[in-house]
Amino acid sequence: MDDVACQLFSENNPTDGPRKKVIDSPYLNKFQRIHFILFDVAPAIGAVATVVVSLTYKVTSLDLVLFAVMWLFSGLGISVGYHRLFTHRTFQASPTVRALLGIFGSMAGQGGVISWTAMHRRHHECGDQEGDLHSPNLSGPGWKGWIKGFVHAHFTWMYAHSYPNVSHYAPDLLKDRVIVWVNRRYYTWIVLGLLIPTVIGGLYSQTWMGALTGFLWGGAMRMFVVEQGIFSLNSLCHLIGKRRFKTHDQSTNIAWLSPFIFGESWHHNHHAFPGSASFGLAWYRIDPGYWFICLLSVLGQAWDIKIPTREQIQRRELPKAQASTRP
Template identity: 40%
Template sequence: MTTQTNVLPPKPASAAGPALRPGVAPLTGAGATIKQITALVVMLVPLAGFALALQRALEGRMSTTDLVLFGVFYFLHMGGITMGFHRYLAHKTFNTSPFFEGLLLICGSMAAQGPIMFWVTTHRRHHTYSDQHGDPHSPNLHGPGLLGRLRGIWYAHMPWMLAKDVSGWNFFAPDILANRKLFFYHRTYGLWIVLGLALPAAIGGAVGGSWDAAFSGFLFGGLARIFLANQAAWCVGSVCHMIGGKPFKTDDNSANNWTVAILTFGEGLQNNHHAFPGSYRHGVKWWEPDLSGWLLAGFGKIGVVWNLRSPDEKAVAKMRAR
């Protein structure tokens, strides 16, 4: 990790609140406003699309094509985030070809969870300060008792994106910042979001033969998919740091939640992940639900990915002994 160069110095502790942690800088003025507007768009526009899709479904206007488009693009969305943004970029748990790298990062960008530099710096910051002051989305820092837990799990699910701070690029992700090939996908982030909305619309229209079918494809394969997939993904930072099993002793409150793990292709196995953050698989046991880990293992056997990193049995046993 390098010394930060592109973030402001941390604020000193004051009556207004605790000091910002290293690598975290305050946002003021236009920067804070832009961040908050962007976050609201990401939260509210897919919600509106989901509401319209639900209305069509209740009225009996949902087609088989709509369901297929939702399923296919949910798979691409979640696979791009879990294998591409998370296990490949943020943790470097495997290597792959430029073609498969591009496919993963384009699919991850279509998820509308933020461009690469935002996603990776936020996630690495989460691991650096997990469930401590400085964690961007911990549910465990909002007071004692039931009210504090409810306030925390809500904040960690979505409102954290409105916070007036930023994770330093040079501090948390100098490796990606220096890689022009990877930074290309950061700069073209908006293009891939548009593609993730236009493709299901085009396919729906081509299959259904009408503008209404295209609009339905746009809703189910686009906005509704983004809404539901991201709700599941955001449960990883909220629910999975409060509710679930904890087979390993870690320095945070990460937990394995199988419901979230199934919906997020293994990401809900947060206790396993925080015990072994450099592992390509989140399932320590073969039967733990980790679709992305299973897919990467399969891709490894046919040479699509290589240098898959994971703990051996001795490392797992040592961690359990803690």
């Protein structure tokens, strides 16, 4: 969809006029609705089907291994690749690692890497203000507004939304041959991510049921679980949790979520220091995404890892009396 969007931007931006940051296009909205049904609604239906099948057929150790491995790969692809590397450039990596992280992130079904980057950079620019595509804090006061905002931020915003100009928000990725190559094959990587566990399950068990449960656990359920974790950053991590820094948005930290979403739920820390590869900002905070970057560094596949100094962190901290917990 990035190629289509770039064409629309060029058609709507005369060379002598200002560049648009976003475009509202019924044509793009059609693609967004299709994507929403295929890769947001369908995985939820698949997760329900997985539970139903599991009540009839025994869940095997292979099913769980396929789920865990595919969850790990696609989750790290989003957290380390899409988010920390491509969007915020918090470290540098070899072309091979960049390609693999882009491919694994694509398998999560959350959009092509260039689109995802553009949308997330706009989220940081607008942070809980008009123009933030998935803020939960723009739906009115009280519990009614809270619930409406949660549903919007966690799920329904993806149905149709303004499309950020990728040439404005992600010009660096448009110049990266590796990422452009990965991005153009986005749907191929999604299909591959569903096909791999299906084939492994079928070959290992030598049954069609093994192929089905491999697809359900390693494909549908895995995609659903990864999505709920990342979507919680848009919803929960802007509604409940703790704040320790002064930021222009309403982001929060939710410590207990961090083991399940690769350290991403140190979301307020991240908004305070978006250029930091470490979201936990301390060795004792669980941040698997950062640990993986450190492993890549040991293997010589990552370098120039950016982390704020203790003094920089202390300068941004609110006085204890002003630190808060939401709601």
